[in-house]
Amino acid sequence: MSCSIELKSVSQSFRNNASEKNASTITLFENLDLSIKQGQSYAITGPSGAGKSSLLMLLAGLEVPTSGQGRFINDNHTSTLDNLRAEIGFIFQQFHLLPELTALHNVALPLKLRGDKQAIKKAEYWLEKVGLSDRAKHKPSQLSGGEQQRVAIARALVFSPKFIFADEPTGNLDQHNANEISDILFASCQENNAGLIIVTHNSLLASKAQHIYSLANGELTKALSTNSVNDQQAELKQVASC
Amino acid sequence: MLNHHMQLSWHYFKQEYNQPHQRLLRWVQATLMIFIVTLTLASNTIQHYLQNNLQNLLGADAVLTQKDKLTPQQLTSLKSLSKRIVNTLQINATLTFNGKWQSSKLKAVGDDYPLQGELLTSTSLQSPATVTRGGPVAGNIWLDSRLFASLMLSMGDVIKLGEESFIVARVLIHEPDRLMEGHNVAMRAIVNKLDMGKLAFPADLIQYRYLVSAAKSQVLQLIDWQKEQLPAAKIHHKSGSHPLALFWQRTENFLGLTSIILFFMAAIAIEQIAQVHLKKEQYFSAICMSLGASNVTGVQLSLFKWLINIMVLMPIVAILSSVFHWLVVSWLSATFSEIIWQLDVWLTAKTIATSVLLFAVFHSPVWLTLCQTSVSKLFHQNQKSISLALVKICALVVLVLVAVNYSDNGLLTLMLVGSILITITLIAGISWAVLTLGEKTTQQFSGLVPFTLFMMKQRLLSKSTQILGIGLSTFLLLFTLMFLKDLGDTMGAYQRTHDGNLMVAQASQSEMKAIEQWAKESDVDLRQAKPYLYAKVVKINNQTLNEFAKKPSDSLATLSHAIRLHWTQALPKTNSLVQGKWWIKDTKNWQQISLEEEVMTDLSLTLGDKLTFIIHQQSYTFTITASHVYKPGAGSIIFWVQMPEAAIAHINAPHYNMASLELNDDQWPLLGQLWQQHPTIRMVSLQELTKQFDAILAMITKVISGFAVMIILLAIIVILSSINALEDKEKKKNSVIMSFGFLKATCWQLNIIEWLITALIIATGAIAGTYLTGMLIYQSQFSLSYQPDFLILFITLTIILSTVTLLGIYASRHSLKSSVKQLMADT
Numbered sequence A: 001m002s003c004s005i006e007l008k009s010v011s012q013s014f015r016n017n018a019s020e021k022n023a024s025t026i027t028l029f030e031n032l033d034l035s036i037k038q039g040q041s042y043a044i045t046g047p048s049g050a051g052k053s054s055l056l057m058l059l060a061g062l063e064v065p066t067s068g069q070g071r072f073i074n075d076n077h078t079s080t081l082d083n084l085r086a087e088i089g090f091i092f093q094q095f096h097l098l099p100e101l102t103a104l105h106n107v108a109l110p111l112k113l114r115g116d117k118q119a120i121k122k123a124e125y126w127l128e129k130v131g132l133s134d135r136a137k138h139k140p141s142q143l144s145g146g147e148q149q150r151v152a153i154a155r156a157l158v159f160s161p162k163f164i165f166a167d168e169p170t171g172n173l174d175q176h177n178a179n180e181i182s183d184i185l186f187a188s189c190q191e192n193n194a195g196l197i198i199v200t201h202n203s204l205l206a207s208k209a210q211h212i213y214s215l216a217n218g219e220l221t222k223a224l225s226t227n228s229v230n231d232q233q234a235e236l237k238q239v240a241s242c
Numbered sequence B: 001m002l003n004h005h006m007q008l009s010w011h012y013f014k015q016e017y018n019q020p021h022q023r024l025l026r027w028v029q030a031t032l033m034i035f036i037v038t039l040t041l042a043s044n045t046i047q048h049y050l051q052n053n054l055q056n057l058l059g060a061d062a063v064l065t066q067k068d069k070l071t072p073q074q075l076t077s078l079k080s081l082s083k084r085i086v087n088t089l090q091i092n093a094t095l096t097f098n099g100k101w102q103s104s105k106l107k108a109v110g111d112d113y114p115l116q117g118e119l120l121t122s123t124s125l126q127s128p129a130t131v132t133r134g135g136p137v138a139g140n141i142w143l144d145s146r147l148f149a150s151l152m153l154s155m156g157d158v159i160k161l162g163e164e165s166f167i168v169a170r171v172l173i174h175e176p177d178r179l180m181e182g183h184n185v186a187m188r189a190i191v192n193k194l195d196m197g198k199l200a201f202p203a204d205l206i207q208y209r210y211l212v213s214a215a216k217s218q219v220l221q222l223i224d225w226q227k228e229q230l231p232a233a234k235i236h237h238k239s240g241s242h243p244l245a246l247f248w249q250r251t252e253n254f255l256g257l258t259s260i261i262l263f264f265m266a267a268i269a270i271e272q273i274a275q276v277h278l279k280k281e282q283y284f285s286a287i288c289m290s291l292g293a294s295n296v297t298g299v300q301l302s303l304f305k306w307l308i309n310i311m312v313l314m315p316i317v318a319i320l321s322s323v324f325h326w327l328v329v330s331w332l333s334a335t336f337s338e339i340i341w342q343l344d345v346w347l348t349a350k351t352i353a354t355s356v357l358l359f360a361v362f363h364s365p366v367w368l369t370l371c372q373t374s375v376s377k378l379f380h381q382n383q384k385s386i387s388l389a390l391v392k393i394c395a396l397v398v399l400v401l402v403a404v405n406y407s408d409n410g411l412l413t414l415m416l417v418g419s420i421l422i423t424i425t426l427i428a429g430i431s432w433a434v435l436t437l438g439e440k441t442t443q444q445f446s447g448l449v450p451f452t453l454f455m456m457k458q459r460l461l462s463k464s465t466q467i468l469g470i471g472l473s474t475f476l477l478l479f480t481l482m483f484l485k486d487l488g489d490t491m492g493a494y495q496r497t498h499d500g501n502l503m504v505a506q507a508s509q510s511e512m513k514a515i516e517q518w519a520k521e522s523d524v525d526l527r528q529a530k531p532y533l534y535a536k537v538v539k540i541n542n543q544t545l546n547e548f549a550k551k552p553s554d555s556l557a558t559l560s561h562a563i564r565l566h567w568t569q570a571l572p573k574t575n576s577l578v579q580g581k582w583w584i585k586d587t588k589n590w591q592q593i594s595l596e597e598e599v600m601t602d603l604s605l606t607l608g609d610k611l612t613f614i615i616h617q618q619s620y621t622f623t624i625t626a627s628h629v630y631k632p633g634a635g636s637i638i639f640w641v642q643m644p645e646a647a648i649a650h651i652n653a654p655h656y657n658m659a660s661l662e663l664n665d666d667q668w669p670l671l672g673q674l675w676q677q678h679p680t681i682r683m684v685s686l687q688e689l690t691k692q693f694d695a696i697l698a699m700i701t702k703v704i705s706g707f708a709v710m711i712i713l714l715a716i717i718v719i720l721s722s723i724n725a726l727e728d729k730e731k732k733k734n735s736v737i738m739s740f741g742f743l744k745a746t747c748w749q750l751n752i753i754e755w756l757i758t759a760l761i762i763a764t765g766a767i768a769g770t771y772l773t774g775m776l777i778y779q780s781q782f783s784l785s786y787q788p789d790f791l792i793l794f795i796t797l798t799i800i801l802s803t804v805t806l807l808g809i810y811a812s813r814h815s816l817k818s819s820v821k822q823l824m825a826d827t
């Protein structure tokens, strides 16, 4: 059972309404194709302002492209990206934990909202996975940035989404912490069979992904990943099995 | 540098002008300032009016009033202390004509009247007023125009008073000593002094007034002499206080107490708004500091900005409060004739300055925190220092102290402040209990309600401030409205439970006999009759009244006049005992009294205190041995002060009676006959009483409605500011929830559930608080048993629930405009 997200010849542009007279349009990209598969990891790099975050929003179905369309293919059943909503989790550069909740309750939050009676148990399990079981009762303000991001990872994965979107997840962390966090993130997604899409400037982080894309001047190009040989083989196998 | 900061503040002020927290702050401050300034201006106008009144309408340099004629020696002493004396006599009498009757103040004057000022009369209702020297000749009577109208008289008619006949000769337009008639709007008539003797009124009902012209030093001597020689007499002089001054002071105190409540609410709103200010300004200040500025810069900018924000309000406040002042004055002109509106810039400025100072105290936590801000604090947000809590508690204590100090009715104030505190505790308790229990019991269940309860419990601290703020406002509003409604109901009920529809307030022994006789002949039902005598308190524990009781109060105001002293063997059915022991039958120890409980509380009297009365020019000292309160159900004739029946044998004074009668419709016309023969019987029909009640009720309704509008306005501001304070947090929460794959609809549902729970807690707390307060205050202040109407309670609950929920959701609409995208963009 594998799902995927497909963007078909999408374009994104914004009208600049700042001044009435010279209302210009910013076009980020045109006729862009991209396919994301569950269980795989993707990195999108590129210069600032290229439109990486915008692309992420399109993939997540949170925004509608100016032209072209996005599709969500679930078990050969194709639908619009609106149906993706319940299947995705986010990880932010700013962590965005709720300050009045403890780490444990932050992780349990999505499950509680879904009415899961095992919420706390599952949250404890995930906290342990990210190595924070001893900080379960601490509030975000008592945690370091790296620890907060680990809680955020646990929170994003705890309700087993099919895809995880992460925009600069290590942007606020030092190299050592970034490395550790990205390892946890990749491992967890792999284990959960969740698709991971990371937007980053950090080449080390990007290099951990199975697929690396670079967005610049409106062009999305696939870069060769360091472990691309293995991955390409794996991908071929998967395509064959489909 | 300073100049530069000011420019910068102006710039930021303009930038923030339309932001909700600044707008809310302006609204609270403007609303409250307009109220306070209007109140101050209006009361100042009245004080001026009274002072002016005293100067122009006393008709003498000093006026001595007492129940008895001065003895020849006393008169000689008085003469030696003055230049000239004019003596007048007053009595309350009912005038009858052609089967109509009208109670009025009858004054008897001689040829030497008036002493100072001008007496104005006219020969017919239409002709112009002329200055007149001396009163009417014997056998003539002059009446004011309202008496003409009320009795449908015309010039030359003959009025019978007792056995005497009087010819209506002139219209009375103005008496220069009118002030002494005080605030009462009774209709007035004048006869010659010689006729007063012929009328043979009971001597003790006549009031003797001596108008004195004297130099200032003589007036001072006169006052000393009166204190020494005539302690039961009353003296008014030009440099003293207006007869209405005490009454007005008490009204002012009451208004002061109500404005304290409004300040309470404003303090809550400002506290909520300050949280937003603090966050923004702390952030800004920290940035300034990270750019090398000192933290003084941040504080200065914040201060300037706040000052500008309040300064732009001042013209609006000044103009609007002047307009309101004008409206109030025109409304008051019905009561205080010839009162005029005047602009008072200095007082306006002073009042605004005081309010600004108070607002500054409420806002001071922001500046205090900014002083403590350091760059490192930027990294550790959410740190609340203890000193802030201390400042807030101090502000609260200041408010309470001012409130207690302001009021004349210590018990009522304490109860009000007490019930506010009780309500705060109650609401805090209810929110804790509901959220904790709710969360515990719904843990097993899935769904949005348990989740909302869980989230609210986790944010108990910030949530409970919001709940407390809105809850307290709702409580105050509810209490005000309930008070208004119940006051109306009580007045209605009073009329119904009143036994008899004709009350006799004062009848001498012979008059009482005539009443009994008349009742028997006309087959009228005489319900109750109770005897009393007049007594005036001159000393408490050997101190004069004013030395003993420093604060004005209802009780003090009453005790400064002669009171009705009732005697009885056993505890009357209309009373119950609250303190001490009632005297045994035919006790030998006759010098003991029982006092009404409220009088005891108002004057802080205790059992064993000694009261000295002047009764019929003799002084008697009694010890308080008991205290009683009104017990409904057994009639309405009650007395504040009661003594053993045995005392009567030792006191030589005229006796009077209070009574109640029940007349049916055809018996009313028979009353004229009784009144014509006994014009001095003081009777009032229930109908007249109802009219008076209605007039009072209409006035109270106006005042309380205005007050309720103020409270509603402030309550809305409190709700908006409490939501504004939590908006950032809410926004983030909603975005985060949406990032878990939920739709906006879920956030709306959560929001609605949260507001429903909040409103439920608030409504429960406010209603319970109102109920408790009702029980407390009603029992002690109005001797009413408080019986809540459950239908009304239910309706109130529904109204609060829907209003708070709708307002809450409406005000939270900004925080629902969130998206995952904002979380990504948020750096």
Ligand SMILES: Nc1ncnc2c1ncn2[C@@H]1O[C@H](COP(=O)(O)OP(=O)(O)OP(=O)(O)O)[C@@H](O)[C@H]1O
Pocket: A014, A015, A026, A028, A046, A047, A048, A049, A050, A051, A052, A053, A054, A055
């Ligand atoms: N809603 C919008 N309206 C107008 N312009 C927008 C909007 N959203 C994004 N843009 C513009 O599109 C461009 C790309 O933005 P985007 O956030 O996708 O860049 P990015 O590649 O993520 O950059 P960075 O690496 O700095 O995060 C920017 O110039 C931005 O100003």
Ligand SMILES: [Mg+2]
Pocket: A052, A053, A054, A167
């Ligand atoms: Mg970006």
